[in-house]
Amino acid sequence: MAAPPDSKADKSPEELLCAAAAAGNTDAIAEIVSSGADPTYFDGSGMTPLMHAATGGHAAAARLLLDAGAPWNALSPSGLSAGDLTSDPTTYDLLLDHALRSELILGTVARRQVPSNSSDGVPAESYLDSRVSFSEDKVMDADSKAVMMEWERPLMEAHARAVCSGGGGKVLNVGFGMGLVDQAIQRYEPEEHTIIEAHPEVYARMLKLGWGEKKNVRILFGRWQDVLPQLGSYDGIFFDTYGEYYEDMREFHDQLPKLLKPDGVYSYFNGLCGDNAFFHVVYCQLVALELASLGYSTQFIPLPVKDCLSEQVWEGVRQKYWQLDTYHLPVCQAESEPE
Numbered sequence: 001m002a003a004p005p006d007s008k009a010d011k012s013p014e015e016l017l018c019a020a021a022a023a024g025n026t027d028a029i030a031e032i033v034s035s036g037a038d039p040t041y042f043d044g045s046g047m048t049p050l051m052h053a054a055t056g057g058h059a060a061a062a063r064l065l066l067d068a069g070a071p072w073n074a075l076s077p078s079g080l081s082a083g084d085l086t087s088d089p090t091t092y093d094l095l096l097d098h099a100l101r102s103e104l105i106l107g108t109v110a111r112r113q114v115p116s117n118s119s120d121g122v123p124a125e126s127y128l129d130s131r132v133s134f135s136e137d138k139v140m141d142a143d144s145k146a147v148m149m150e151w152e153r154p155l156m157e158a159h160a161r162a163v164c165s166g167g168g169g170k171v172l173n174v175g176f177g178m179g180l181v182d183q184a185i186q187r188y189e190p191e192e193h194t195i196i197e198a199h200p201e202v203y204a205r206m207l208k209l210g211w212g213e214k215k216n217v218r219i220l221f222g223r224w225q226d227v228l229p230q231l232g233s234y235d236g237i238f239f240d241t242y243g244e245y246y247e248d249m250r251e252f253h254d255q256l257p258k259l260l261k262p263d264g265v266y267s268y269f270n271g272l273c274g275d276n277a278f279f280h281v282v283y284c285q286l287v288a289l290e291l292a293s294l295g296y297s298t299q300f301i302p303l304p305v306k307d308c309l310s311e312q313v314w315e316g317v318r319q320k321y322w323q324l325d326t327y328h329l330p331v332c333q334a335e336s337e338p339e
């Protein structure tokens with residue numbers, strides 16, 4: 001007699017693996033995996049076995065699948081990863097821990113591919129050599145991707161508040177864009193306000209807007225990588241470039257012990273993986289871990305941004321680089337020596 005249509009006999013090992021994962025059946029998962037089923041498989045609904053285990057909140061099943069090589073960062077058709085799909089805290093922590101370990105091990109090669117901001121991997125050299133266009137509410141690159149947008153103004157004001165919290169002093173901003181953070185920094189009347197900008201057209205616009213005539217402003221035209229020898233040490237530093245990768249930001253962080261005074265405050269535009277909640281958490285923690293290895297502690301201040309982001313904001317922009325409801329503003333300071 002023929003087997004009923006949904007019996008085991010009709011299913012591939014991978015489909016059986018998805019079913020076992022959804023049921024949290026660890027014995028079945030171990031058996032199916034050891035018989036050679038592919039844990040990276042996507043089923044007809046675009047879900048991996050790990051996504052099924054995560055959705056069901058089956059931490060032990062998720063552990064087995066991760067150990068068998070299931071990718072933590074696979075995305076469902078709606079752009080969700082296993083970490084986004086679980087509502088079980090144990091499964092979430094397990095996935096986060098695994099993701100952090102994997103990203104730390106992958107190191108500099110793979111992380112070269114993670115854009116540090118909204119640029120989605122536009123290579124720095126080509127961005128800096130191409131045209132940008134300015135309008136009232138945004139600066140766009142030649143590919144219709146936003147370099148900077150007006151909706152970020154409240155965020156930039158909060159960053160300025162953080163890096164000027166010591167009373168102004170000497171402040172460094174890397175990346176002028178629309179000058180939103182610089183306008184806010186100026187309100188704290190810093191003794192010295194250094195701005196590094198690498199794009200010739202953004203630089204020309206800064207001069208046109210009169211930034212070259214401000215008494216306390218020093219503009220360094222060039223890539224931050226190239227003007228490092230001209231820098232001093234600062235009470236506050238903000239970093240927000242475009243067309244660069246996670247690894248570039250990490251190289252900037254390596255300079256912090258030289259650039260930031262012992263009591264200084266460092267902050268950066270935290271746009272890492274701003275279109276996926278779980279990846280964003282992974283990258284927030286990764287940066288915090290890497291800053292900790294340099295002796296800095298990082299606090300993330302949650303700022304609601306949902307109200308700043310209507311659909312109209314993105315009109316004419318090729319890519320929505322931020323899709324989360326909360327922005328996590330990083331505030332980094334040297335860790336105090338234990339008493």
Ligand SMILES: C[S@@+](CC[C@H](N)C(=O)[O-])C[C@H]1O[C@@H](n2cnc3c(N)ncnc32)[C@H](O)[C@@H]1O
Nearest residue numbers: 175177178179180181198199223224240241242
């Ligand atoms: C996102 S915008 C900065 C926005 C700015 N925070 C504001 O408040 O308007 C990034 C800026 O960094 C500049 N940039 C990109 N790569 C750079 C580099 N390596 N060094 C210095 N500036 C850079 C871009 O030309 C752009 O003006």
